[in-house]
Amino acid sequence: MGAMECERRDCSNCCCEYLIQNMYVCSSCAEEFREAMSGVELPRSEMSEKFEEFMDTSVHKRYGMKIIDVDEFLGISKERSDGTW
Ligand SMILES: [Zn+2]
Numbered sequence: 644m645g646a647m648e649c650e651r652r653d654c655s656n657c658c659c660e661y662l663i664q665n666m667y668v669c670s671s672c673a674e675e676f677r678e679a680m681s682g683v684e685l686p687r688s689e690m691s692e693k694f695e696e697f698m699d700t701s702v703h704k705r706y707g708m709k710i711i712d713v714d715e716f717l718g719i720s721k722e723r724s725d726g727t728w
Contacts, residue, residue, distance in 0.1 A: 651672045
């Protein structure tokens with residue numbers, strides 16, 4: 644039995660506990676997916692699409708969290724050119 648490395652992008656954890664849709668997943672990635680999907684109810688086919696999407700996201704970027712900058716957070720448009728507030 645060879646090492647079962649996590650198949651998520653950029654994840655090199657070995658000794659995966661989960662085999663989901665023929666992909667090995669380590670417990671920390673499985674837990675992250677579980678957190679991202681908590682409270683979400685989907686048909687199995689859609690959940691598996693979400694899972695495939697998740698496996699394709701970098702382990703360095705938490706799944707389910709949109710990265711925004713402060714301007715977007717405050718709702719400030721960068722294209723504002725009339726100079727008024
Ligand atoms: Zn992993």
